[in-house]
Amino acid sequence: MSYSGNGLIFSSNLESKHIGSISGPHLRSNSGSSDVKEIVCGFCQSSKLSMATGPMLHYANGKPVQSSNIFDSNVIHVHKKCVDWAPRVYYAGETIINLEKELERSGQLECSGCGLKGAALGCYMKHCRKSFHVLCAMKILHCRWDFENFLMFCPSHSSLKFPSEKSQFGEKSTKNNSKSTQMYISYSFNCCCGVTEWVLCGSALSTKEKFLLVKFGETICVSVSKYWNPNVTHVITATDVNGACCRTIKVLMAILHGGWILKIDWVKACMEALYLVDEEPYEVSLDNYGCRDGPKTGRLRSLDNAPKLFKDLIFYFIGDFVPTYKIDLVDLIRAAGGFVLACKNKLVAQVHDGRIAPSTALVVYNLEPPQGSMLREDDPVMLWKREAEVLAAMIGSHVISDRWILDSIAACRLQPFTL
Ligand SMILES: [Zn+2]
Ligand SMILES: [Zn+2]
Ligand SMILES: [Zn+2]
Known part of the structure; x- marks a missing residue:
């Protein structure tokens, strides 16, 4: 049984030695194994921690709990992100107000994203019945956000305006908004999901697109290489009106290495969605000499461990x-x-x-x-x-x-x- 460094999963040995018996609504067995417990968020029911979730916070009777006491039975655990976006929770000094009430209310509400209860964040359209876990909503393309005021429109109502957008200082608040959105993108992308191995490389991009790619790399904490090298996992390329990419050495090398060759639109989609969207719909299927499906064929060959294309030649x-x-x-x-x-x-x-x-x-x-x-x-x-x-x-x-x-x-x- 392993002990994870952040103390969230622990073995029965440690449990009996240091902590005593475990109970409470936000502790659960891990993967059916009865002697391992996880702390789960009272809102989204997940134990995962990432840049997107923020740290797990622990409260008892409205006060933060010292780390030595977080396994006490009356302690409530919530992701920082989940509690920040719970509409009725606020702080008075050190004291958190309405946390229990908000957990009770959201405990009746099913998330339109994942179907689990605890969906505290409702669509800002008054009569819309949709509620979400904030982390689930962030994965949904076309939800629209007011990060300054912690408001969200679901995709059906994303064309409506937030109060800040209607104000007489509309222009000013829009500017503020876009700045906070930029900061929020960095914070909300999940950088702990195995993408640290990625290396991005631009091909035939305009200056503006290059800038966007570098920004994207910084945002998701992966490196962007100016030149091709065998560690490149994603070549991001400009495409013409037919969706054809320019045949460059980077593109050809990526085909041979089985890497992704993606339209710059993938980067734009990720930045808009605030999470890493599936690559496949953005895979380039045509080059400017009319060759088709090389990137996909190369990728599948590599996944199949097929022999190299020019083997024995x-x-x-x-x-x-x-x-x-x-x-x-x-x-x-x-x-x-x-x-x-x-x-x-x-x-x-x-x-x-x-x-x-x-x-x-x-x-x-x-x-x-x-x-x-x-x-x-x-x-x-x-x-x-x-x-x-x-x-x-x-x-x-x-x-x-x-x-x-x-x-x-x-x-x-x-x-x-x-x-
Ligand atoms: Zn949560
Ligand atoms: Zn959900
Ligand atoms: Zn709605």
Whole structure:
């Protein structure tokens, strides 16, 4: 039996040694095991602690309880967030007023989010019957908030105005509101839910979108990398009117590594909802060359532990490449599990002595002529292409262009060999 550092879950040994018998409405057995108790919030019935819930507070007879006494039977436990948003609770100095009454009232009210009782926070629309645990409401898109005055409209009434928005100083209070909203976002995001391993990386974003991404990273306490590295878990990309992303090395690398490639709209949705919304609806499914579903295919391949895309393939380059472009291509091939051979004689010798199967060797030439355009016979591109074809014919391998490499990675599927 383990003892958690924050003292919320404890074993029967500790119980009998230090605390004596346990009872009271806000202690419950953990996972059916009778000798482990948890402290649960009187409102939301949860024992979880996060940045979103704030600390668990303990009261008896309206006064805060010292930590040594929190397991006494008359002690009431509530999340700071839950009690802050309980409409009838207030403080007079150290004393908390109406806590018991509010627990009793909300004990009759079912949460429209999770269905459990204790839903103290009602929609601010007078005749609306909806009540929520504040933490449940925060997970619902389109609930609208007045963080200054602790008010909320449910999604059905989110178009209505809060009193502060109707006031003659409307402009001023809106400004204050947006400032408190900013602070509140940081506070309310749950940073303890395993996202600390995340690394975000922007691709082809505008200055404004980059700024938003950095802000988002700060808000959820994860790092934002300017450059691709294998630890990147989410590439956040701009998309055009068709939802197509720009094919960048970051996007291609993320496909090979099985990471998320998401529209910037995902970041906006998270910031609006104040929690991390599901990534999948925001996954990019098209790139600006018309390749479809590469990100999803790459992600599923990685989840399935499928072999790497270019496993067992040997690449040999012919012709002039812009050096930085060639470095990118080589990096991509290696990330895809392929092997780049630099020496032609080695390639020929290894195919001849059987160490390389001809079908796994790919001779790569650069600068595929744009589709439909006619190139002159003496154009260097045509010469390189012919040289590649001669070599491939000699060793019985395939000829591909650099475009084949990029298309295969972008679709996360080997493209047909056209030659
Ligand atoms: Zn709570
Ligand atoms: Zn709830
Ligand atoms: Zn409502």
